[in-house]
Amino acid sequence: xxxxxxxxxxxxxxxxxxxxxxxxxxxxxxxxxxxxxxxxxxxxxxxxxxxxxxxxxxxxxxxxxxxxxxxxxxxxxxxxxxxxxxxxxxxxxxxxxxxxxxxxxxxxxxxxxxxxxxxxxxxxxxxxxxxxxxxxxxxxxxxxxxxxxxxxxxxxxxxxxxxxxxxxxxxxxxxxxxxxxxxxxxxxxxxxxxxxxxxxxxxxxxxxxxxxxxxxxxxxxxxxxxxxxxxxxxxxxxxxxxxxxxxxxxxxxxxxxxxxxxxxxxxxxxxxxxxxxxxxxxxxxxxxxxxxxxxxxxxxxxxx
Amino acid sequence: xxxxxxxxxxxxxxxxxxxxxxxxxxxxxxxxxxxxxxxxxxxxxxxxxxxxxxxxxxxxxxxxxxxxxxxxxxxxxxxxxxxxxxxxxxxxxxxxxxxxxxxxxxxxxxxxxxxxxxxxxxxxxxxxxxxxxxxxxxxxxxxxxxxxxxxxxxxxxxxxxxxxxxxxxxxxxxxxxxxxxxxxxxxxxxxxxxxxxxxxxxxxxxxxxxxxxxxxxxxxxxxxxxxxxxxxxxxxxxxxxxxxxxxxxxxxxxxxxxxxxxxxxxxxxxxxxxxxxxxxxxxxxxxxxxxxxxxxxxxxxxxx
Numbered sequence: 089x090x091x092x093x094x095x096x097x098x099x100x101x102x103x104x105x106x107x108x109x110x111x112x113x114x115x116x117x118x119x120x121x122x123x124x125x126x127x128x129x130x131x132x133x134x135x136x137x138x139x140x141x142x143x144x145x146x147x148x149x150x151x152x153x154x155x156x157x158x159x160x161x162x163x164x165x166x167x168x169x170x171x172x173x174x175x176x177x178x179x180x181x182x183x184x185x186x187x188x189x190x191x192x193x194x195x196x197x198x199x200x201x202x203x204x205x206x207x208x209x210x211x212x213x214x215x216x217x218x219x220x221x222x223x224x225x226x227x228x229x230x231x232x233x234x235x236x237x238x239x240x241x242x243x244x245x246x247x248x249x250x251x252x253x254x255x256x257x258x259x260x261x262x263x264x265x266x267x268x269x270x271x272x273x274x275x276x277x278x279x280x281x282x283x284x285x286x287x288x289x290x291x292x293x294x295x296x297x298x299x300x301x302x303x304x305x306x307x308x309x310x311x312x313x314x315x316x317x318x319x320x321x322x323x324x325x326x327x328x329x330x331x332x333x334x335x336x337x338x339x340x341x342x343x344x345x346x347x348x349x350x351x352x353x354x355x356x357x358x359x360x361x362x363x364x365x366x367x368x369x370x371x372x373x374x375x376x377x378x379x380x381x382x383x384x385x386x387x388x389x390x391x392x
Numbered sequence: 393x394x395x396x397x398x399x400x401x402x403x404x405x406x407x408x409x410x411x412x413x414x415x416x417x418x419x420x421x422x423x424x425x426x427x428x429x430x431x432x433x434x435x436x437x438x439x440x441x442x443x444x445x446x447x448x449x450x451x452x453x454x455x456x457x458x459x460x461x462x463x464x465x466x467x468x469x470x471x472x473x474x475x476x477x478x479x480x481x482x483x484x485x486x487x488x489x490x491x492x493x494x495x496x497x498x499x500x501x502x503x504x505x506x507x508x509x510x511x512x513x514x515x516x517x518x519x520x521x522x523x524x525x526x527x528x529x530x531x532x533x534x535x536x537x538x539x540x541x542x543x544x545x546x547x548x549x550x551x552x553x554x555x556x557x558x559x560x561x562x563x564x565x566x567x568x569x570x571x572x573x574x575x576x577x578x579x580x581x582x583x584x585x586x587x588x589x590x591x592x593x594x595x596x597x598x599x600x601x602x603x604x605x606x607x608x609x610x611x612x613x614x615x616x617x618x619x620x621x622x623x624x625x626x627x628x629x630x631x632x633x634x635x636x637x638x639x640x641x642x643x644x645x646x647x648x649x650x651x652x653x654x655x656x657x658x659x660x661x662x663x664x665x666x667x668x669x670x671x672x673x674x675x676x677x678x679x680x681x682x683x684x685x686x687x688x689x690x691x692x693x694x695x696x
Contacts, residue, residue, distance in 0.1 A: 116508075165508045166508070168512065168515040169511040169512075169514050169515045169518075171483065171515070171521060171522040172476050172480045172522060175476045175479045197502070197503060197504055199501060200467075200469055200499075201559065201560070202561065203422075204467060207472070207473040208469045208472065210473050211472040211473045212472075214473075218475040218476060227533050228567065229531050229532060229556055229559075229568070230556070230561060230564055231561065231564050231565065232563045233561055233562060233563030234561065252533055255505065255533075255534050256505065257505040257535065257538065259534070259535030259537030259538065260505075260534055260535050262536055262580070263532065264533070266570065266572045267572055268571055268572055273567055276567060277567070280566070
């Protein structure tokens, strides 16, 4: 097996070390939450206009957070909601983020079987794709043979995936927590990721198969940190969903390695939060993004 | 709870009765398998040209199968593989199929939590979407609260979803077959679908939550038919993946109701199958599609 170097995991570790930040900024544009001036600039309620506003908004965030954080996570669903115009915007946002040296984790939660999974891997991680990202979130319900086509692409180029393990929503446990002989479904997924990572480790001990484990279940996060020593963990649910700094710290290895913590609404729509709204009224939404990013970096200063 | 009528399940039942067919034609365009004249017409290897070829190919299939089958199933991944141009093509194919009175099951296997799931529902089932389909395939790993936003859209308009229950691939069992107190993960998903369907039944006894159960596991298919009396079952894995007519019959209620059987490659690329290649050489790929559809309808004549 030949593996492309530097791997995605290596690039992410280096970006964390360089920025001294473990923050991932979630790019979840929503019509209703765009800053007032952008909403008012929409002359006609057409997808193309909203898509242009999404691009402007997300690139405005990227301008502020580049250099401050290692990565951003565009949420595909909100772009897809606008139809093809939104998908063009998604490509623009991905390319702009990468041009600013931000690693892109595309949150698409895709998967399918066999050659169809290969098509998804190609669409979101492939070198020729307009959406070419550094990594993609992937759903595990279809099993190992649905994950392997993504791993093949990771081997070919410096790409990674984040497989859903234990999600942050209240209902995630319905299937994920079911135990068989003392092992839950999410523990089984974790075991699979560790197996697949083992022959693919970089010099820091990480492989291309990352994991999504929510901040809202700190005990399980600590347990998963142990169970998946080779996976970078993407931790959603911090901030708006209720997770706190102490809750997420257990997901990390020493020196702030091995995980990134996502925050979407709390950063990108910070101008709507009472603590920032007063300071940054009017057109200063980007300054609110900046302040919220700095505050989150300070709360999660695990790199010291 | 107000539920839009006629429901998707009712429309599908009526379409099955009208066409006397339980065949779902999977629209999985792939560059390498397009009929020779279409591949040769590609002047420059650009996504826009391939997307135009995908539209032409899929609409050519729709022309042939309209009136012969109740529904088609475009596979989103292959369109996404072409980038935004592919997504425009997907919209054209969906609209064309619906204009020909074919119900569209969009195979996207989407899902996410809360408002993000709503964005996906809006993107693929919403009235204003260029991809507005009659139903969408959905992954259940994130639990009940990730499925409910889709059900809300189904209540609002005549839409449906097909939730992955037991998939047709060899590795599907890794998580799906794990048992807790004698109940497997896929049985738990089935139970959930039945619960959510119960307050939403149409006059035939079907609700908006369909299920995906592969033809490659006939025993489980029979079991799932019993466990989900109110779900229409989408059965993939027939033909190219190895399922036979006897294998899928157990997925049906009397009179050919309660299920549709998908075939993709065996129908759309029938011109490459030895049994049709001889008869329909050269430009006659559409006649091969027609013959393969007629043959599948005859094999699955459960409507008599």
